[in-house]
Structure formats: C-alpha cells, structure tokens
Amino acid sequence: MTELVIFDCDGVLVDSEVLSLTAMAAVLVEAGVPATAAMIGRCFGMKQKDILAVVARETGVAIPVEANERIWPATRILFDQHLQAMPGVQRFLERLGDRPRCVASSSSLERIRFSLNKTGLARFFGENIFSSQQVARGKPAPDLFLFAAERMGVAPERAVVIEDSTFGVEGARAAGMRAIGFLGGSHIGPAHDAALARSGAEAAEADYAGVERRIFRDALT
Numbered sequence: 001m002t003e004l005v006i007f008d009c010d011g012v013l014v015d016s017e018v019l020s021l022t023a024m025a026a027v028l029v030e031a032g033v034p035a036t037a038a039m040i041g042r043c044f045g046m047k048q049k050d051i052l053a054v055v056a057r058e059t060g061v062a063i064p065v066e067a068n069e070r071i072w073p074a075t076r077i078l079f080d081q082h083l084q085a086m087p088g089v090q091r092f093l094e095r096l097g098d099r100p101r102c103v104a105s106s107s108s109l110e111r112i113r114f115s116l117n118k119t120g121l122a123r124f125f126g127e128n129i130f131s132s133q134q135v136a137r138g139k140p141a142p143d144l145f146l147f148a149a150e151r152m153g154v155a156p157e158r159a160v161v162i163e164d165s166t167f168g169v170e171g172a173r174a175a176g177m178r179a180i181g182f183l184g185g186s187h188i189g190p191a192h193d194a195a196l197a198r199s200g201a202e203a204a205e206a207d208y209a210g211v212e213r214r215i216f217r218d219a220l221t
Helices: 017-030 037-041 048-059 065-082 089-096 109-119 143-152 166-174 192-199 208-219
Strands: 004-007 101-105 129-131 159-163 178-182 203-205
Touching: 004 143, 017 037, 017 048, 017 065, 037 048, 048 065, 065 109, 089 208, 101 109, 101 143, 109 129, 129 143, 143 159, 143 166, 159 166, 166 178, 166 192, 178 192, 178 208, 192 203, 203 208
Parallel strands: 004 101, 004 159, 101 129, 159 178, 178 203
Antiparallel strands: none
C-alpha cells in the first residue's frame, strides 16, 4: 500500500512551465545568450543550474552571473500576473484527506512557496516542501525524492510520484518509487505520454480525474 504521494510543482500543481520558459529565454537573450524557449523546454524538470549548463554548452556562450540572478525576478512577475493552479488539483488534494503528501520540486524553495501561495495550494502541504536546493544532485538523480521520503518518514517503495517531466520520472524510478505521468500542463506536446512511459511511468494521465482514479484504485486502497 502506498503511504505517501509526492507531487512535482511546476507543470503538476501549477501551470507554470510556459511562463517559466518565456521569462528565462527573455532574460538570457537580453544578456546576449542566443537561447530559445524550445532549447530550454527540452530541459524542463531539471533545476535551473543544470538547465543553464545545457544552454551554455549548446550555445557556446557562458551565462553571465547577473542573468542567472535576474531569472527568478522576471519569472515572478509573470507568475504574479498569470499563474494558475492546475485544473482539478484542488479537488484531488481535498480527496486525499489527511493522507501524507509533499512537494519535491527542482525549483527553489522561494519559488515553490510563491507558486503555492499564489494559487491557494499552500494549505495542503504546510512545511512538507522540498527543493533540489537541498540535495547534491537534481533530477534525474534520485536524491530529491529520497530526501523527501526520508523527511516524511516513509520508505521509498511506499511512495508514488506525480511528475510531468521525463527527468522527474527517471528520478522517481531510480529512487525505487512508483511514477505516474501527468499531461495536463499547457506546455505538454504530442507523444509526451510515450516519452514518460519510456522513462518508467506506469501510466500517463491527461488530468486529475485520471490521476485520482489511478491513485485511489492502485495506491491508497
């Protein structure tokens, strides 16, 4: 029986990825780095440091320190104007009742908390929020998921992860956890369900109604 539900944040709890890609690309281009949203989008699910390393490698241009520092402020402006909770997620969290749940995200703690407060979801998680800032390696390494399970006092094999990225699914599976893919974000393209399956997701659900059926049928009953 599954004892813990672990949620990614961006693209799972909040529909943020398009806003994030837009802000990061704009900041980098302004700084003279020829990055595109498509280039950055191939890295979604990774932590910012790792994304910028990929961009620097692919463009051949070093990322200025000041550009790195401007990404979150630029993103926060767009989040404040446009960020929305994922459709159906509040009802699903209410349906979980008092069952243990937490967030394990590649984003910074500041960004996670801002996103959850902005969308009214913070009350469902309390202090059970974990960031790649707190571990040595980000997704697809298992470090963050193992850290979250340890902090929650649950064995990894008793946890299920809801993830929209292949890197997140790979990390969950490397941690010995079940992984359910989520396809409800506005950034999801065609055939992403197949990509999630190749990464180890047991299923890819289009919305929270599908996630709810799978969780309550397979994990919590």
